[in-house]
Each structure stands twice: as C-alpha cells, then as structure tokens.
Amino acid sequence: MAAVLTETDFTKLATDIAERFTDTYYSALSGARDSIKTFYVAAIAQDNGPTFQDRWVKDMPRTHLEAQSLNVHVLNPSIKPTAGMKKKDAAHNMSLIVQVSGSMRIGQPKEGPMRGFSDSFVLVPNDELGKQDVGRQWLIQSQTFRFVV
C-alpha cells in the first residue's frame, strides 16, 4: 500500500516541526520559564516537570540560549498503523529525534560567561490535544542536555 507521506513530506514536516519547537523551547528557557513543563509529555510534566521548572524560575540566573546548529531525523515514521490515515493525521503520527548545538549566555548579556551545550531530544505528538488544538502539538519524551564547553 502506498505510504501516506512521501520522503519529501517527511523531511518537510520534520524540519518544520524541529525549527518551530526549538525556537519556542529555547526562548522559554530564557524568557518564559513558567511554561517550561508544558514542553514535556504528561508523564514528565506532572511528576518531575514542576521541580525542573521551579529551578529554572527561581534559581537559574538570567540565561540566553541560542541554537547555532539544528538537525532532525524521523525516528519512528508511523507510531500507529497508517492504514487509511489522512495525511493530516499521518503528519502527527511520527516521532522525531532532534540534535541541537548552541551556546548559553549566563548572566549579563555580552558579558556573562558563555557555555556551549549539546541537546538531544525525542519529540512525540501530543496525544492529549483538545478538540480545539489548544496546547503544544509536540512534546519532549526524552532529553539529554549537556554543557560541552
């Protein structure tokens, strides 16, 4: 049976999603820290997310994260069987693995120490979107963030 999505579709979707997600996510880490836990799947958001977010909100000094390099692969192209799936749904039926390399300025802009980071995370579609599609479309299921410089 013909695949619902072509290779090109996959590339386009994956790259669009990765770009939009990382823009929003790294901005949130810098400037909208009380939304941090909303980027994670429920399992994390409910249990560990609040603590994680709390630390960012309360203890973390001013930061500015900049993604300098971004790449994405489709991890699982079809989470649920795609038989008879519409394209629109197929677009939400995959998981992605994203790799980011960037820098994080801590403290004063232009003067604070700068650290280099590497971030890898698995993005999955948000199953719990309401009818109105309120909320994030993609969530982090697993993440490994490291300072590398």
Add this chain to the structure above:
Amino acid sequence: MVARHTAPRAAPRGPAATRRAAIKADRDGDLTMGLPVKGRAGVGKGTGPPTGPRIDGANKPGRGGILDTLVQRAILRQASGTRDVAMREERAGSARGGLVELRVTGWNKSKASGDADGGVSSLIRWLEKKASSRLGSRVRNVKIKKSQVEGTDLIVKVAPDDAVGLLRMNGFGWAGVNVTVERLGGPVESFSVVSSDAEKTKAMLRGVLERRYDHEAKFLNLSELAQDEELKSQHIFDLKSTASKFFPAMMRVLELSFDKPEERDAAVTSVSLANNDLVDLAAVTTLSQTLPKLQNLDLSNNKFEKLEHLHNWRRRFVNLQHLILTGNPLEQNDSNYHKDVIGWYPNLRQLNGIQVRTDEEIAKKARTTDLPFPIRSPLFKDEGGIAEQFVRIYFAGFDNDRVALASHYYDEQSEFSYAVNTQAPRDPNSTQRSEPGEWESYLKSSRNLKKIQQLPARQARKYRGTQAVADAIAMLPLTRHPDLASEARKWMVEAKMVPGVPDPTGASPGGVDGFLITVHGEFEELNLSGQPSKKRSFDRSFVLGPGGVAGVRIVSDMLTLRSYGGTQAFEPENFDAWTEPSTILPVAEPAVPGLPAGLSIAEAEQTVAQLMQQTGMTLSYAKDCLDQVGWNYLGAVEAFGKVRGSLPAEAFVLPTA
C-alpha cells in the same frame, strides 16, 4: 601645598593637550624624577647648556612628538616667564658631555668601614640603587661614572639627570650613618631656582613612592604613612586638609609615572595599607582607580569596624588574589565576614594567609557561576553492556574501517547526517582562533538546518541505507579518536533507554525499546598523509534498535562538528544539592514483582513474544533469557546469540509442520 598640585603646570592646552606625545612631555615636565634615560638621553647628550629658552634642546632629534612638545614648552615657559624644576631636569645633558660632581661625606665611620676599601664600593652601589628610579615607565638606572676618595670625601661624577636623584639622598641613612650629598661643581645650573610648590610636592611624593617601591616584588608599601619621615617633615598630616588630599595626590603621581595603564598594572601588583589607622576607605579609595588590577592587598592593623566600611571596594580589584584583614575590629564585630569577602572577589585565593580557593576552583567558578543544575557525571544506563560495546566498536571502526563499520551497524532504514556548528564556543583554555576555510571539507554536506534552508538540500544531505551512509562517512576526513579507556576524560558518553524505536520485525508498530546514546568528545583530523592536522570536537546522537547482524543496529545517527571545545565541561561538579535523579527521564511505572521497574505485565508479555519469535525459544527460555538481561530486548537478543550453541533442544519451540 598639596592642594595646588592638581593645577596643571605648563601643560599645553588646546589641540596639543590631546596629543599623546604632548601628555607624555607634560607628564615628564611636571615630574622631576620621571625622566627617561633612553631616548631622552639621546636628546640630551650634546645639547648646549640649558639656560634660558629651551629651543636648542628642542632642536635635537627626540622621540616622536616630544620635539614638538619641547618647543611648545619652551614657548610657554618664555611666555609665562617661569622656570621650574622640571624644565631643569628635562634639559638632560647640561654641558656637552658634562658631568656633575657631587661630594658625599659622613660615610667613613659606617658599618661598612671594615671593608677593604673602607666601604666605598658598597656606598657607591647603594647610592646608585637608591637614586635609581625603578617605578615608572622610564626606568632610570643611576650610574656613578667616576669616583675618587679624597680623605673622608667621596667625589662622584654623574650625569646631570642622575645628580638630582643623588642629591635627594642627602641625609639618608646608610650602614648606620647619615650621609650628606652635596653638589660640588659641574655645569652651571641653578638648582636653587624657585620651583613651584606643586612641583616640589610632586617631587616629594614621587620620592616617597620610589622609596617605598620594591621593584622585584612589585610591591608598593604604603603602610604606616603617618610615620613616614619625609611626609612628617613636610607636615602632610598636620592639617586635615592636606592629610586627606595627600593620598589621591600620590596616586596621581603614580599614574603619571607611567605611559600606559598596562605598564602601571604590571609594575605594581601588591600594595600594603597596613597600620594606617584607616576607619574607612574614604582617604585611600583612589587606590582602586589607580591600580584596579591589584592582586595582593594588605589592610591589616587598621580600624575597620565593620565590613560595610570596606564596601567601597567590594566591586573593585576584580583580580584580587590575596587579601589581609587581620588586626581590624571587624574581625570581632563581623565574625562571618569571610564568606562575604570571598564572594566579593571571585579570584581570591587567600584571605588572611589562609587558602580559600584553589586554582582549580577558580577556573571552574569562572565557568559555571553556581547554576542550580550542577554538572553531573555521565548518565549511563546500559543494559547488558550493549551500549558500551557499541561505543567502543563504533569509534574504533570510524577511525580504522568505515566500510566495515557501515555494513555492521547500518541497515536500509538507517539514517545518518551531520551538521557543522561554525559558531560554537571554543575551548576557553586555548588561544586558538578560527581560521578561514577550516570547515571547507565538511560544509558541502552539512545539514545544519539553521544554515541550510532549502528543502532539496535538506533532503539531499541526509543519507539512508547502508550504502548511502557508507559513502557519506567515507567522504569525511579521516579521524583519530582518543582511547576510550586511557583517555576517558576526553569523552562524555551517556546512554538511556527510549521507547518507540521502530521495530524491524513489524510486530510492534508503536516501536520497541532502544537506546539513545549521546557521545561528546574530540578527534584529531588526519590530513592526506595520515598525520594529525586539526583537533575538533563533536557531538553524536545515536538511536539504536534491536536487529541487524550485530544484534543492534543504528536507527538514527546525527553528528555535530564544532571547533575544539576542551574537556573542562565534562568534569562533574560537587553537587550537594543535586541528589535527585535526572528529571528529564520518563517516569517509571511502579515495578511489577519479578519485572524491572518501568515494565508493565503487558509489555513484558509482548517482549517475550517478540523474543520467542525472533529466536525460536520457548516461553520459559525466552523469559529466563530476558530475566538475565534485566528485560532488555536487545540484551536478550545478544545474549541469545552468545549462548545459542549451548542451549538444549528443548529450549526451542518445535516448528509446526
């Protein structure tokens, strides 16, 4: 008076004032002691007697703009009709080759008189050393050109520049006696011409600084200033007005002795203000402006009652390494002051002689600024050694045989791509700079989505399938990675299980458990002759799934390349506050007895079924196998592969006909 020293003297105003050369000359002119030996001496020698207008001297070639400024000064002087001490010194070289004769007396009954020569050579050395100016951009080493003893007189001949320094030492103590130094003869110079009070004060302050400066130790000893003989004789401390202005004046004189702040900072790295009855920093606060890069400061035995009285300097002296505060009331009043002070000075290594930070701690502090997420050691949640073995084999293969590596780990669904981060921060400990074209051999296939915007390019730069990946990695320059065992510090490898990895058997469309392995490290890029040419850093994210010839296969491989970033970020920090496990992992479900945490019964059943199908084992053998490897599927497959030969026939389900 001290107050007047701030009035500019003979300073060229207008456009000249802004010229650096002008400032130089002005500075020299205003100071009696800050005369250069080099250059100026060249100017001086052979000049006619410096009487009257200085135009003669001005005609001599000098350094840069000095010539002009000399002319200006001469003009100004003529206009103002004054002569000051400064001008005299500037006339370096009175008579052509003329030396000034000085008579030194009072030395013959010194402690050194027992020397073979009666102490003369020792006296001469002392005269030269003391008269020399070591503090300033232009160091002057006084040399006594000729000397002879006549009875109890020592007659010395020196260059006129040096004479002034020696004459200042009149009355100084040496080897237990006070020597007198008087001018005997030489070029006609009227040293007695009245100089302005400002000039005199400056000269005096200059002398104080010079006397209290230890050139080798780069130490300016400003302790016990109230007991200073010279200052006392000048009645500096008699009046409150002069007392308060004297220190800033002295700082200004110190500044003027140097051409550049860098020279000043390099020449004086330690200062003592001990024993000065200081209650607060008001009188001495200018020290922080004059010597902002000071490394060692002694404030002991003063009268600082509380730490607040030092607040003026809490944001100054950023390079401060040693601070002494003993002997101040604040020790009793503010018993916790140590903590605060250590916080004020991030580079402070010793407080009151006790080490408060090691060099390592300083290096680290400069990096991380106490984030609430201290750096942890790597999170490596392996199962049955699969991840570890993979990493070892992979990088050895990447260095030595990429073709074999490709067939070993990549199948037709495997994807590989790489991206170059050309903006990544570099190793802070190295001075390597980015070179143009250093990424040339990589950029044409770099899939950095931040840089590559077009869909076709994005598509083309991702490689899928064994052959495509093999070709892609073959194109990358050859590498040599550090040894994982002996050079573990150069690596940061983390591993964890992730669900939802595509299942090659198709049995679980939602995917099965796999590994997410992130490797951060470095390699040496080899040039065409196989020699290491450049060190690079990299980050690689592998997603591994079960299957393939090796038992594990690479589902996704993403490589980021960047300039060498060092290994300091991999060092775990002391993390007292960080005792919880990572908050980023998916939360484990409650463990079922007999099964590892996170594995529900349904999943366990499914896993067994998969294993049975893949290996042909019976339920119980499959379950046992999984038990042994902590219910990790990949581990089970690999374990099975190893023991298959020794399993009894009953381990296998009989094929139905």
